[in-house]
Amino acid sequence: MPILMSNTETIPGKTIVEFYGVVSGNTVRAKHVGRDIMAGFKNLVGGELAAYTELLSDSRKEAVARMLEQAESMNANAVVNVRFATSSVAQGAAELFAYGTAVRVQ
Amino acid sequence: MEALTQLGITLMVLTVTYLVGSAIERRHFDSLRKREARLRAFPTVTFERLPEGWQVADSGLAMGSTVVSLDYFKRFLAGLRGILGGRVRSYEPLLDRARREALLRMTEGAVADGYDAIVNVRLETSRLASSRGRGKGTAGVEMLAFGTAVKLVRQP
Amino acid sequence: MRFEPRAPREGINVSATHPLREAALLVAGVSAIFAALILVVGWSVEWAVRWIPPELEARTFGDWAHHLSSPEHEAERLAVEALARRLAMHWPGAPYEFQVTVSDEPEVNAMALPGGTILVTKGLLRESQSENELAFVVGHELGHFRNRDQLRRLGRGILYELTASALFGFNATAPEVTGFLGQMADRGFDREQERAADRFGLELVQAEYGHVAGAGRFFERLVSRTSGLGDLAAYVSTHPASSDRLEDLRDYAAERGWRREGVLQPWTRSD
Incomplete structure (x- = not known):
C-alpha cells in the first residue's frame, strides 16, 4: 500500500495513532550548459522555461521519493505536514528538499 | 610543460582535499549517529498543533544552525557536474550532514533547557555568496532548524 | 496518538x-564534450x-604588425626581410608581400x-650562427603562410575563447580543466602543421643554397639544450617535439638526396 502524504495536520478522513519523527528527502541537481544557453535565449523573450520546469519537478519528485523511502524504513504508512524547500546551494546547482512527520494512520 | 606542472599541482590538491575531506565526513557522520541515537526518545515533529492529550506547561522557540562548506575535491566534482548536468552527488552528504547537525543542535538546546518536545519544526537552507568572483562563488551553505519547544505537564 | 521513536534507515x-x-x-564525460568541441572548432x-x-x-591585416618593430633594429630587420624575400622567390605565386618585424625579446x-x-x-x-640556419627558420614561417596556419591559429584562438566563455564562463572549477585540454588540443593540431612547415622551409633552403647544411643545426642545438630549457623554452613550447622533427627533416632530406654538407653563409650576429 502506498504511503499517504498531506501538507495538513492529518490525512483527511483518518486518525493518527502513532507518530515516529521527522523524515526528509533531498536531491541536488545541476542543469547542463546546453540548457543554460537555451534558457539564455528564452530569457530574452520571457515565458516558461519548460526545460527548467521539467528538471525541477523531476527533482522534487525524487526528493519526495527519498522522503517516502525514509518513512517506509520506519514502518510508517503516512507522512503529514509535508513542506518543500528549494535553495540554490551553489552557482548552477539547486537543492530540492522535502520533509514531514512520519506517522501511522487508521 | 607549464600545463603539466599546473595539472600536477591540481591533482595533488585534489588528492589531499579528498583524503582529508572524507576523513572529516566519516567522523562527522559517526558523531551524528551517536548523538541522534541518544536523543531518539525526544519527539520532534512538523505538526502545527500539539498531539492530542498533551498538556503544555511552558513553551519557547528552539533553534539550531550551522554553516558548512565543501572541500576542494567535491567542489571540483560539482564544477564538472555543472557542465554535464544531472545529480550533484558530491553535495548530498554535505547537505545531509549539515541538516542533521542543525536539527541536533536545536534538539540539544531544547533538552538542555528542560523541554520535552519540539513541534512545528521548520528547516531553512540559504547560500552564502562568496565575496570573490562578483558574488558568484559559494562561501558556504547555512542550515537552520527551528520549532516550538514545549514543556509538558504530563508525559505523553 | 502515541509517540514511538524510530529512526529512518541511514544513507x-x-x-x-x-x-x-x-x-x-565526470572527467571522462567532460573530456568527451571538450574533444568534440575541439574537433568542431578545428x-x-x-x-x-x-x-x-x-x-x-x-x-x-596589412601594415599592422609593422609597428611592432623597434627602430634600433632597423638594419637587421631589413637584412632578415631581404632574406625572406629571397627565399620567397622559390615560392612562385606567393600571395603575400612579406615583411619582417624584429621584437626585443631575448x-x-x-x-x-x-x-x-x-x-x-x-x-x-x-x-x-649562419645565414642558412636563420633561413631555415624564416622558411619554416613561410611554410606556415603557405598553409595559412597563421589564420588557423588566430581563428582557433578566437573560437576557443568565445565558446569557452559562453559555456564555462560562469563555472568556478572548469577553467583549470578546459585550459589544460585546450592547450593539449592546440598541440595536437600544431604537430602536423609544424611538420609541414618544416619540410617547406627545408625545400626553400635547398632551392636557395643547393644544400641543406645548417638547417638542422638549429634543431640540434635545441635538442641538446632542451634539458636545460632556459631561453629556448619559448621556442620549444610553441614548436613542440624538436627531436622528432629533426629526425623527420633528416629523412626528408635523405629521400630527396639533398646534401647535408655545404658552405655556410655567414650571418652578422648582433649583440
Whole structure:
C-alpha cells in the first residue's frame, strides 16, 4: 500500500495513532550548459522555461521519493505536514528538499 | 610543460582535499549517529498543533544552525557536474550532514533547557555568496532548524 | 496518538556512488564534450580558412604588425626581410608581400602573423650562427603562410575563447580543466602543421643554397639544450617535439638526396 502524504495536520478522513519523527528527502541537481544557453535565449523573450520546469519537478519528485523511502524504513504508512524547500546551494546547482512527520494512520 | 606542472599541482590538491575531506565526513557522520541515537526518545515533529492529550506547561522557540562548506575535491566534482548536468552527488552528504547537525543542535538546546518536545519544526537552507568572483562563488551553505519547544505537564 | 521513536534507515539521502567513481565518470564525460568541441572548432576553422583569400587577409591585416618593430633594429630587420624575400622567390605565386618585424625579446622565437608579417625575436638573431640556419627558420614561417596556419591559429584562438566563455564562463572549477585540454588540443593540431612547415622551409633552403647544411643545426642545438630549457623554452613550447622533427627533416632530406654538407653563409650576429 502506498504511503499517504498531506501538507495538513492529518490525512483527511483518518486518525493518527502513532507518530515516529521527522523524515526528509533531498536531491541536488545541476542543469547542463546546453540548457543554460537555451534558457539564455528564452530569457530574452520571457515565458516558461519548460526545460527548467521539467528538471525541477523531476527533482522534487525524487526528493519526495527519498522522503517516502525514509518513512517506509520506519514502518510508517503516512507522512503529514509535508513542506518543500528549494535553495540554490551553489552557482548552477539547486537543492530540492522535502520533509514531514512520519506517522501511522487508521 | 607549464600545463603539466599546473595539472600536477591540481591533482595533488585534489588528492589531499579528498583524503582529508572524507576523513572529516566519516567522523562527522559517526558523531551524528551517536548523538541522534541518544536523543531518539525526544519527539520532534512538523505538526502545527500539539498531539492530542498533551498538556503544555511552558513553551519557547528552539533553534539550531550551522554553516558548512565543501572541500576542494567535491567542489571540483560539482564544477564538472555543472557542465554535464544531472545529480550533484558530491553535495548530498554535505547537505545531509549539515541538516542533521542543525536539527541536533536545536534538539540539544531544547533538552538542555528542560523541554520535552519540539513541534512545528521548520528547516531553512540559504547560500552564502562568496565575496570573490562578483558574488558568484559559494562561501558556504547555512542550515537552520527551528520549532516550538514545549514543556509538558504530563508525559505523553 | 502515541509517540514511538524510530529512526529512518541511514544513507537514503546520500547517493551510494563512490566519489572516485563519480570523479572518473565526470572527467571522462567532460573530456568527451571538450574533444568534440575541439574537433568542431578545428573543422569550422579549416572550412572558414578556405573561404578567406590571402589577398583579403593581406589587405585586412596589412601594415599592422609593422609597428611592432623597434627602430634600433632597423638594419637587421631589413637584412632578415631581404632574406625572406629571397627565399620567397622559390615560392612562385606567393600571395603575400612579406615583411619582417624584429621584437626585443631575448627568447628564441619566430612567428607568422596574419597578413604576411614574420616576427623574429632578438634572441633568435643572436642565437643564429649562419645565414642558412636563420633561413631555415624564416622558411619554416613561410611554410606556415603557405598553409595559412597563421589564420588557423588566430581563428582557433578566437573560437576557443568565445565558446569557452559562453559555456564555462560562469563555472568556478572548469577553467583549470578546459585550459589544460585546450592547450593539449592546440598541440595536437600544431604537430602536423609544424611538420609541414618544416619540410617547406627545408625545400626553400635547398632551392636557395643547393644544400641543406645548417638547417638542422638549429634543431640540434635545441635538442641538446632542451634539458636545460632556459631561453629556448619559448621556442620549444610553441614548436613542440624538436627531436622528432629533426629526425623527420633528416629523412626528408635523405629521400630527396639533398646534401647535408655545404658552405655556410655567414650571418652578422648582433649583440
